[in-house]
Each structure stands twice: as structure tokens, then as C-alpha cells.
Amino acid sequence: MQTDSAQGLGTDRLIVASSPHLLTTDNIPRIMHSVITALIPAMAVSVYFFGLRALLLLVVCLGASLLTEWGFQRIRSKPITVYDGSAAITGILLGLTLPPGFSIFGAILGSVFAVGIGKQLFGGLGFNIFNPALLGRAFLMATYPVMMTTWETPRTFTKAVDAVSAATPLALMKFEHKFAPAMDLFVGNVSGSLGETSAIAIIIGGLYLRYKGYVNWKLPLGYLGSMAVFSGIFWLIDPVKYPSPLFHILAGGAMLAAWFMVTDMVTSPVTALGQWIFVISAGIIAVVIRLWGGLPEGVMYSILLMNALVPLINKYTRPTVFGAGRNQGGA
Amino acid sequence: MPWRFLFVGGIGNHKKGISMGHKTFAKGIHPEYHKDAASSRIEKAALPKTVIIPLSQHAGAPCAPLVKKGDVVVEGQKIGDASAFVSSPVHASISGKVKDIELAEHPAGVRGMAIIIEGDGVVKDWTAKGAPVDPSTLAPEAIREVIREAGIVGMGGAGFPTSVKLAPPKGRAIDTVLLNGCECEPYLTADHRIMVEQAEKVVWGLRCIMKAVGAGAGLIGIEENKPDAIEAIKKAVGSAMNIKTVILEAKYPQGAEKMLIKAALNRKVPVGKLPLDVGVVVNNVGTAVAVFEAVNLGKPLIERVVTISGEAVREPKNLMVRVGATFEDVLAQCGSIKGNGDVRVLNGGPMMGIAQSTLTVPVIKGTSGITALPVKDARPLKYSPCIKCAACVEGCPMSLMPYRLGEYGRAMRVDDFNSWAGMSCIECGCCSYVCPAKRPLVQWIRIAKLKGRQQAAKAAAASK
Numbered sequence: 001m002q003t004d005s006a007q008g009l010g011t012d013r014l015i016v017a018s019s020p021h022l023l024t025t026d027n028i029p030r031i032m033h034s035v036i037t038a039l040i041p042a043m044a045v046s047v048y049f050f051g052l053r054a055l056l057l058l059v060v061c062l063g064a065s066l067l068t069e070w071g072f073q074r075i076r077s078k079p080i081t082v083y084d085g086s087a088a089i090t091g092i093l094l095g096l097t098l099p100p101g102f103s104i105f106g107a108i109l110g111s112v113f114a115v116g117i118g119k120q121l122f123g124g125l126g127f128n129i130f131n132p133a134l135l136g137r138a139f140l141m142a143t144y145p146v147m148m149t150t151w152e153t154p155r156t157f158t159k160a161v162d163a164v165s166a167a168t169p170l171a172l173m174k175f176e177h178k179f180a181p182a183m184d185l186f187v188g189n190v191s192g193s194l195g196e197t198s199a200i201a202i203i204i205g206g207l208y209l210r211y212k213g214y215v216n217w218k219l220p221l222g223y224l225g226s227m228a229v230f231s232g233i234f235w236l237i238d239p240v241k242y243p244s245p246l247f248h249i250l251a252g253g254a255m256l257a258a259w260f261m262v263t264d265m266v267t268s269p270v271t272a273l274g275q276w277i278f279v280i281s282a283g284i285i286a287v288v289i290r291l292w293g294g295l296p297e298g299v300m301y302s303i304l305l306m307n308a309l310v311p312l313i314n315k316y317t318r319p320t321v322f323g324a325g326r327n328q329g330g331a
Numbered sequence: 332m333p334w335r336f337l338f339v340g341g342i343g344n345h346k347k348g349i350s351m352g353h354k355t356f357a358k359g360i361h362p363e364y365h366k367d368a369a370s371s372r373i374e375k376a377a378l379p380k381t382v383i384i385p386l387s388q389h390a391g392a393p394c395a396p397l398v399k400k401g402d403v404v405v406e407g408q409k410i411g412d413a414s415a416f417v418s419s420p421v422h423a424s425i426s427g428k429v430k431d432i433e434l435a436e437h438p439a440g441v442r443g444m445a446i447i448i449e450g451d452g453v454v455k456d457w458t459a460k461g462a463p464v465d466p467s468t469l470a471p472e473a474i475r476e477v478i479r480e481a482g483i484v485g486m487g488g489a490g491f492p493t494s495v496k497l498a499p500p501k502g503r504a505i506d507t508v509l510l511n512g513c514e515c516e517p518y519l520t521a522d523h524r525i526m527v528e529q530a531e532k533v534v535w536g537l538r539c540i541m542k543a544v545g546a547g548a549g550l551i552g553i554e555e556n557k558p559d560a561i562e563a564i565k566k567a568v569g570s571a572m573n574i575k576t577v578i579l580e581a582k583y584p585q586g587a588e589k590m591l592i593k594a595a596l597n598r599k600v601p602v603g604k605l606p607l608d609v610g611v612v613v614n615n616v617g618t619a620v621a622v623f624e625a626v627n628l629g630k631p632l633i634e635r636v637v638t639i640s641g642e643a644v645r646e647p648k649n650l651m652v653r654v655g656a657t658f659e660d661v662l663a664q665c666g667s668i669k670g671n672g673d674v675r676v677l678n679g680g681p682m683m684g685i686a687q688s689t690l691t692v693p694v695i696k697g698t699s700g701i702t703a704l705p706v707k708d709a710r711p712l713k714y715s716p717c718i719k720c721a722a723c724v725e726g727c728p729m730s731l732m733p734y735r736l737g738e739y740g741r742a743m744r745v746d747d748f749n750s751w752a753g754m755s756c757i758e759c760g761c762c763s764y765v766c767p768a769k770r771p772l773v774q775w776i777r778i779a780k781l782k783g784r785q786q787a788a789k790a791a792a793a794s795k
Contacts, residue, residue, distance in 0.1 A: 013673045015706050016440075016688050018774045020760030022362060022517060022681035022704075024343030026767045028715055031342065081715070126716035126768075213340040216721065270721035270734065319730040321752045322589065323602045 028125075031214050032085030038205035039092050039260065045201040046194035049154035050100035054194050058095040060104055064111035065091030072120035086125045090114050093133035093260060096195025097253060097300070098140070100152050106144050110136040130307045131267045134300050141300075151191040168192045169251045170296040179243040185250035192252065199255045206259030218275045219268060220258040224249045226283025234291065248287060253299040257286075261299075267307045274310075274317035282306040342722040343765030353555050355580035356590040360726045360761045362583055362682070364556065368520040368640045368647040373528055375651045376664055378454060382424050382655025383693040384410065385437050385445040389484040390491045391417035396446055402429045406455040407631050409480070410446055419492040420482045421446075424633035424653040426453040438658075438678035438692045440685050445693070448655070457630045464627060466539040471497075474543040474626065481625035482632045482696070486617035487511060487522075487586065488679055490697040493618055497543045499607045505544040506610040509595055510537050510619055512553040512560060513579060513586035516680030519700040521636040522616050524649045526553065526560035529620050530567035536619025537574060539626055544612055549574040551616070552595045556581040583682060584759040588613045590728050602755055617699070632696055639665045641681075643674045643703035652694050658701055659690035673706035682760045715768040723762035723772060729755050733762035733772045740775030745786055748779040756780065 046054045069087035073080050094114050098107060114136025122128040141148050151168050169180035169190050184190050188198025195202070209215040228245035235242045248254065262268060262279055269278050282302040289298025344360050387393035394411030404410055404423040412420040427450040435445035466474075479494035499505055510533065514522040526533055537549045551568075553561050555578050568574045577595045579585050589600045591613060598609040606613050617635060624630040633654050640647040645666030652661055658676060668674055677684030678698055694701075723733035731752055739748040748754075753776060762772040 014686070014688055014690070015673050015675050016686040017675065018771070018777065019677075019684055019686075020682045020764050020773065021675055021677060021684065021686065021702075022764065023769065024362075024765050024767070026343045026765075027769065028718060028767050031720070031767055084715075124716065126718045207337075210337055213342060213345055216341065217338050265718050265720040268719070270719055270724045270732065272725075275721075314732075318732060318751070319724070321602060321731060321755050322593075322729040323599045323604070323755075324752070 026213075028086075029084045032089060034209060034212050034214050035089050035260070036085055036092065038209045039089070039096070041201040041204045042096060042195045042198065042256065043092065045188055045198040046096065046100075049188055049197055050152065050194060054100050056104070057098055057100070057102060057107055057194065058092060060107045061095035061098075061111045062088055062091035064108045065094070065115045068112045068115040069120065072116055073124070076120075078124065081125065084125070087115050087119075090119065090132045090136070093195075093256075094136045096256060097133065097137045097193050099148065099150055099193055101150060102140075102147055103144065106140060106147065109143070110140040113139045126266055128266055129310070130304055131261050131264050134261060134304050134307075137300055138304060153191050154189060154197060168196075168296065169247070170290065173243050173247070173251070174290070174296040177241065179247050180251065182244075182246045182250055185247065190251075195256045196253050199250045202255045202259055209259070209263075215259065215263050216275065218272065219263045219279050222276055222279030223258040223262045223283045224254065226280040227254060227287050230284045231287045231291070242291065248290070252290075252297045254286065257299045257303060261303055267310060269310050269313045269317065271314060271317040271319055273319075274313040277313055277317065278306050278310065281309075341725055341765075342720050342767050344722065344726060353578050353580040354594045355582055355585065356593045356728060358726055358730065358761075359582045359584060359590070359728045360765055361581070362517050362764060364581070365517045365640070366520050366523070366556070367518065368638050368649050369523055369557075371520075371524070371647065371649050373524050373636050373649045373651055376653070376656065376661060378425060378450065378452065379653055379656040379660050380450050381430070381657075382448050382450070382653060383435050383445045383657065383691075384421050384424065384448065384655045385435065385443050385693065385695060386411045386421060387437075387443050388421060388490060388654070388695040388697065389419040390489065391415060391419065391495070393443065394418065394421050396432050396444070398429050398432075398446065400429055400431055403427075404429060404448060406453070407457075407633060409482075409631070417492060417495050419484050419494070420480065420631075422482055422631040422633050422654075423448055424655045425450040426455065427451045436689055436692045438685060438687060438695055438698060440688075457624070457628050459628055463535055463623070466535065466542045466626075469539070469542060469626070471543045471545065474539060474622075477625050478543075478622060481621070481630070483618060483621045483625060484632070484696050485615055486621065486635060486697060486699065487615035488683070488697045488699055490695075493614065493622070496612055496614070497540060499544060499612075503607050504610060505546045505607060505612050507548045507550060507596060507612075508537060508541045508544060508546045509591065509606075509611055509613045510549070510551040510616050511586050511588075511591055511613055512551055512557075512564070512616045513591060514557070515554060515581070515583045515585040515587075516682050516684075516700070517583075518640040518702045519638045519680045520640070521638045521649055521699050523557050523560050525616055525620055525636055526557070527563045530560075530563040532620045532623040533564065533616050534567040534571075534574065534619075535627075536622040539622050540612070540614055540619065541573075546612070547573060550577050550595050551575070552577045552579050552585075552591055554579050554581040554585055583761065584728055584757070587728065587757055587759055589757070602752075635694070635696065635698070637661065637694055637698055638700035638702075640700065641677075641703040643668050643705045645669050652698075654696055655693045657691050657693055658687060661694060661701060662690065662703065668703055669705075675704045675706060677702040677704070682764070683758070714770045717768055717770060720767060722765040722767065726761040726765045728759060728761065729757055731756060733776065734770075736779065737762070737770060737772035737775040740777075740779030743779070743782060745779060745783045748776075749783055753779055754783060
């Protein structure tokens with residue numbers, strides 16, 4: 001910077017900096033806030049189906065996540081970035097993966113673990129290896145195994161919430177070989193975690209994010225596509241024993257994961273080839289766990305497993321430098 | 332197509348209002364173009380009272396002065412030259428007296444020797460005496476000699492001496508001459524106006540260059556967002572079979588030599604090689620006009636079209652400016668700078684232009700524009716950690732991994748930088764532009780490249 005008022009051009013200073021001098025208006029808070037906006041339909045539908053109890057869970061997760069972020073940054077004397085929205089997303093996503101009747105204290109514990117251990121201990125936003133919300137959920141699966149698998153029937157258009165425990169479509173599929181109709185899954189008229197129930201609400205949010213350009217289309221498409229194709233093979237072999245691909249992508253956490261967890265920028269690969277490897281592998285793992293694993297739902301572990309491989313995937317799927325490799329020149 | 336949004340665009344790379352389907356290269360970005368001066372005709376700037384002619388306005392050896400203090404010079408007189416092959420002479424852009432030969436500020440951000448001429452107000456008439464000659468009757472050697480003597484260098488900004496470019500080494504055949512009319516830098520419209528207003532000269536220049544290198548084919552690459560230029564050039568080309576106009580997608584950096592060759596000819600210049608290795612010579616449309624004027628009028632490169640634009644400029648214009656006129660002088664003819672506040676004044680456009688620390692720098696042969704931006708647009712000093720959003724990887728036209736290279740540059744890890752092909756970076760700035768964390772990626776990469784070159788030079792010196 002230099003004071004240059006003597007030049008008589010009505011200006012105070014000429015600022016010197018290295019190019020480029022034009023930058024995009026997109027920034028991290030704007031991206032994160034758009035993700036929160038995109039989650040609003042899913043949150044609204046969960047409150048509609050599961051009542052105020054769902055709202056309470058979401059608010060508790062959100063608040064605990066923000067406080068944890070703030071506390072860690074305060075203790076570490078780091079800049080406070082609570083407003084950038086990333087901790088809020090973790091809180092909301094964690095809330096959406098919990099059963100409606102889940103313990104409030106457990107939800108707080110999960111949020112503290114997700115943001116504190118899952119993100120801040122790694123160094124904060126950008127440095128975490130695992131998706132914090134999923135890590136929080138994995139932690140709760142280990143600490144509250146019974147409560148994490150106790151579900152309620154949702155309030156439907158005809159009957160109010162009666163808080164009886166009911167099996168999720170995936171549990172029904174796994175243990176009783178009953179497949180829920182796709183339309184119920186699509187609208188959300190099934191039991192499950194808050195955000196698992198309504199595929200349509202999640203798709204609306206996902207398409208909004210895609211419209212804003214903040215979601216790489218390869219990730220949700222690849223994940224759902226991989227699940228559909230892989231499960232479709234078994235469905236074609238034996239449609240009585242195995243559910244249809246449509247059931248797989250609509251049931252459980254697949255839709256929420258495809259649009260909001262697989263697409264987490266920090267924990268997904270940066271190269272095009274790496275992204276395909278990541279989502280296709282995760283989709284196959286999810287279906288394998290669902291069909292043959294000990295758990296009804298495999299989405300969470302499929303993503304966490306692949307998260308761990310992201311640094312390696314990035315390293316080995318590096319794009320060919322322009323003009324390197326085979327000479328494509330004419331002369 | 333309403334469903335297009337599902338597959339195109341990304342962080343910092345919104346493809347609003349861009350029609351697609353035209354030829355292009357892979358990756359790149361779509362910045363806002365701000366072509367505010369696109370419909371302003373080229374005006375002649377007022378004759379400057381004093382000019383500062385730097386002795387180095389090109390890549391290669393600087394010139395030695397051929398005049399001394401107190402000498403009387405006339406417009407177009409050669410006042411500096413060098414015997415080196417890769418160099419280009421400089422000429423007096425106005426008639427007058429040599430006031431001094433001294434160190435002066437240079438728009439590249441350095442200081443260099445320059446000849447200062449005080450004008451006497453006499454203007455030379457360069458208008459054509461007759462119809463332009465037929466380029467096919469000229470000898471390649473003679474064309475190169477005229478181009479060298481006229482001091483013509485690449486006018487897109489890099490300033491490589493054109494006569495050197497047009498003299499390929501023995502055994503290298505050039506089959507195509509590609510004229511660069513992309514002008515992918517935001518704000519700049521000089522090439523656009525040249526193509527609209529001087530299409531005949533552009534095409535004549537192209538024919539002349541084709542003759543000089545013995546190329547059978549000529550191409551003019553123009554971005555889709557300049558329909559009037561495409562129309563004018565197509566009209567000027569007429570029914571010629573060996574010259575084609577190629578319409579390219581409006582995308583940055585479409586005008587980067589390697590990207591342009593890929594887009595227009597589908598040839599990839601190998602790493603570390605030159606366009607001539609794939610049989611192509613690329614020249615700017617402005618250079619083609621300079622060739623026309625040198626061959627037909629005997630006029631050396633003493634003036635050029637400069638776009639004066641940017642939010643801080645009151646009246647964006649395209650001016651025909653004498654080489655050596657100061658930025659201050661030129662800006663004053665565009666209503667000067669708006670408002671009271673910090674500005675960045677750039678030699679060139681916002682993506683690759685160089686910010687000036689003073690307005691007493693001269694316009695040089697490579698000054699395609701003077702862009703003045705209010706500093707509210709400037710990079711905030713704060714940047715946040717990388718969130719691996721992949722926008723830079725998706726934007727890098729050289730298919731590098733800028734987020735990683737930037738980190739290596741920041742940490743001065745030159746070995747890692749080299750093993751991730753950092754030296755292939757063309758410094759177009761796409762990565763810094765799209766980064767939502769506002770990380771100065773290309774700036775760190777520049778530092779690493781510099782450091783890498785220094786280390787290589789040191790190693791070479793040590794092994795001797």
C-alpha cells in the first residue's frame with residue numbers, strides 16, 4: 001500500500017496486490033447457510049410427523065453443537081467461527097439421524113462428541129477426516145444401542161402420534177422380509193429417524209443446493225445410483241427375498257446421506273475420479289450391510305468407512321496434467 | 332434447458348446466461364465479464380505532452396538507447412535496439428526532444444531504463460498511400476524483417492517478440508496460424524473493438540503471418556459473447572477457403588495459448604513444449620493489425636488500443652493510445668477515477684493484470700487495458716482453512732490440484748510442489764477466483780515457482 005494523494009485523480013491510495021483482483025462472491029458462510037436452508041423442508045416434515053418432541057431434539061442438537069464449537073475455539077484461543085454455519089449443520093444433521101424418542105441428554109452428548117471430537121480435535125473445519133454428524137451418531141449407537149433402535153410410528157394424515165414403538169422399514173425388510181410401499185417412503189409415512197422418513201423433503205432441499213451450485217451432482221447421483229444398481233442385481237435374482245432398488249434408495253438414511261452427508265466437502269474426495277470411487281464404493285458397502293450385515297441400516301458406516309480412505313483416494317486419483325502423458329499433439 | 336442446472340456450474344462458477352455447445356477446453360471458470368466498454372468505438376487519445384518509453388517492453392534482451400539526452404526525434408524513429416535475437420526495438424511514439432534517459436517505473440511492477448521524450452506537438456501522417464499489397468507476393472524473410480524493425484511484440488500482454496515467434500527452428504513445420512480474439516479477461520474490450528472496426532486489417536495481418544511461417548491454414552478464435560466481432564470477421568474473411576472463424580465458449584482462460592489451441596484445433600501442447608511443437612503459431616488480433624500497419628504503412632508499433640474500464644472509471648472507453656503515455660494521462664481522458672477511496676489500478680484485466688503503485692507508469696506495447704477497481708472488491712486479508720470443496724480442482728485448466736500446490740507454496744515445500752507438477756501452472760488465477768475460503772492460491776503458487784526456479788538455478792550453478 002502506498003499513499004499517493006499527490007496524483008490528483010480524486011483518490012486516496014493505490015492498493016497493490018497480486019492478481020487475480022476479481023473474486024467470486026461465494027464464500028464458506030454463504031455455502032453453509034444455503035445447506036441449512038436446504039435442510040428446512042426435512043426439519044419441517046420431521047416436526048410434522050413426530051411433533052414437538054422432534055423440534056426439541058433438533059434445537060438441543062443445534063444448540064449443543066454451537067456451544068461446543070464456541071467453547072473449543074475459546075479454550076484454544078482460535079477465531080470464533082460459530083457463525084459460519086458449519087457447526088449448525090452438524091447439529092441439525094445429527095438431530096435428523098436420531099429416533100424421535102431419543103434421550104435429550106444423549107443428544108447433547110452426541111453433539112458434543114460430533115463437534116468436539118469429530119471436528120475440533122482434528123483442527124476445526126476443513127481438517128476433520130470423518131463426517132462429524134455421522135461420527136456423533138456412531139458414538140450414540142455405541143452408547144445408547146437400545147434407544148437408538150427404538151422407533152415410533154409417525155403421525156399420519158388420519159391418526160395422531162400414539163408413541164407406540166414400531167419397526168422401521170429397513171428392520172421390517174431385514175427381520176421379517178416385509179417391504180414398505182415406495183409411496184409411503186417417498187412421502188414419509190413410515191417410522192424411522194427424524195430425517196429418514198420423507199424422501200421428498202430431502203430431495204427438495206437437495207435440488208435447491210444443486211441449483212445454488214453447492215452440491216457436486218456426481219456425489220448424490222453416484223451414491224444413489226450405486227445403491228440402486230447393486231441392490232437391483234439381487235432384486236432381479238430374487239424379488240421375494242430382496243427388496244427393489246427403489247425401496248433401497250428411499251428407505252432409511254440413504255436419501256439424507258446422499259444429499260447432505262456424502263456431499264460434505266471436507267470429507268469427500270476432490271478429484272472427479274476419486275468422487276466416483278468414493279460414492280460407488282460407499283453405495284455398495286451400504287447395501288452389503290443392509291442385506292447381510294448385523295444391522296438393518298448401513299448408510300452411516302458406509303460413509304464413515306469411505307471417509308477414512310479419502311486422503312488416499314485424493315492422492316492416487318490425481319488428474320493428468322494438461323499436456324502430460326500421451327502426446328496428443330498433431331505435429 | 333430447465334434441467335441444465337443439475338449438471339453445470341459449481342462453487343464460484345455459475346454459468347448464468349451462457350449458451351453452450353461451442354468449442355472449448357476442459358475445466359476453467361465463468362467469471363462475471365463486465366464488458367462495459369464493448370460498444371464504445373475506438374477513439375483517438377489526445378497527443379501526450381511527454382512520453383516514457385521503457386527500453387524493455389518485451390520478453391528478451393532489453394534495448395540499448397540509440398539516442399542521447401537532447402537529441403531531436405521524430406515520431407516512429409527507432410530509439411532503442413539490441414543485437415540479441417530474442418528482443419525487439421523501441422520507437423519514439425511522438426516527435427520531440429529526448430529529455431532524459433533514466434530509471435523509471437515500469438507497469439510490470441519493476442523499474443527499468445526508459446527514454447523520456449518531450450513532445451513538440453508535430454504529428455506524422457501514417458495514412459495509406461494506396462491499396463494494401465498482396466501478402467502472397469512477399470518473402471517470408473522480408474516480412475519477419477519488417478516485423479522486427481517495427482518493434483512488434485505479442486499485444487495480448489506477454490510481449491514475446493513476434494518476429495521470433497514467426498521464425499520457427501529448422502525442421503519444424505507450422506501448418507496453422509491461430510489468431511487469438513477470445514479476450515477472456517473481464518472488462519477488456521480492446522480486441523473486441525479491433526475485430527469489429529478493423530476486421531479487414533486483422534484478416535490481412537493473418538494472411539501475412541501465414542505467409543511468413545508458410546502455414547496453409549488460418550483460424551480466428553472468438554468467444555461467443557462477441558457476436559458483432561464474429562460477424563465482422565466472417566465478412567472480412569469472405570469466401571477464403573484457408574481461413575476459418577472458430578466460435579468458442581465464453582470461458583476463462585479461453586485466450587490462454589494452450590487452452591485456445593486445444594479448443595480450436597483439439598491439439599494439446601505437451602508439458603514444457605511450445606505451440607510450434609504441435610505445428611501452431613498463436614498471435615493476438617491486435618498483433619495482426621500491427622503487422623498490417625508495419626508492412627503497408629511502414630508504421631512501427633507506437634500506439635495501441637487500450638480499454639480503460641472498471642467500476643472506478645467514470646467513462647469506460649477504448650482509446651488509441653501512444654506507447655509511453657502515462658496511466659494518469661490516459662485516465663484523465665476517461666473522466667478520471669471515481670469517488671474518494673482506495674483503488675487498484677491494473678495494467679491489464681483483473682484476472683492477470685498487475686496492480687500499479689503509481690499512475691506515472693507508461694502504457695507499453697503489451698498494455699491491453701487499464702482497469703481501475705474500487706478496493707471494496709479487493710481480496711480481504713483474512714482467509715480460512717481449505718474445506719476441500721474441489722472448486723479449484725474443477726476450475727484448473729491445467730488439471731492441477733491448486734489447493735495442495737498452494738499449501739506447498741505457503742509452506743515453501745518446493746520438492747512436494749514439483750512432484751505435484753506445480754511448475755505447469757500458467758498462473759491464470761482461476762483457483763484464487765473460485766476459492767470460497769478466499770485462500771490466495773495462485774499467489775502462493777507463484778512464490779513456490781519462483782523458489783523452485785531459484786533452487787534449480789542454484790543446483791545448476793553448483794554442478795558446474
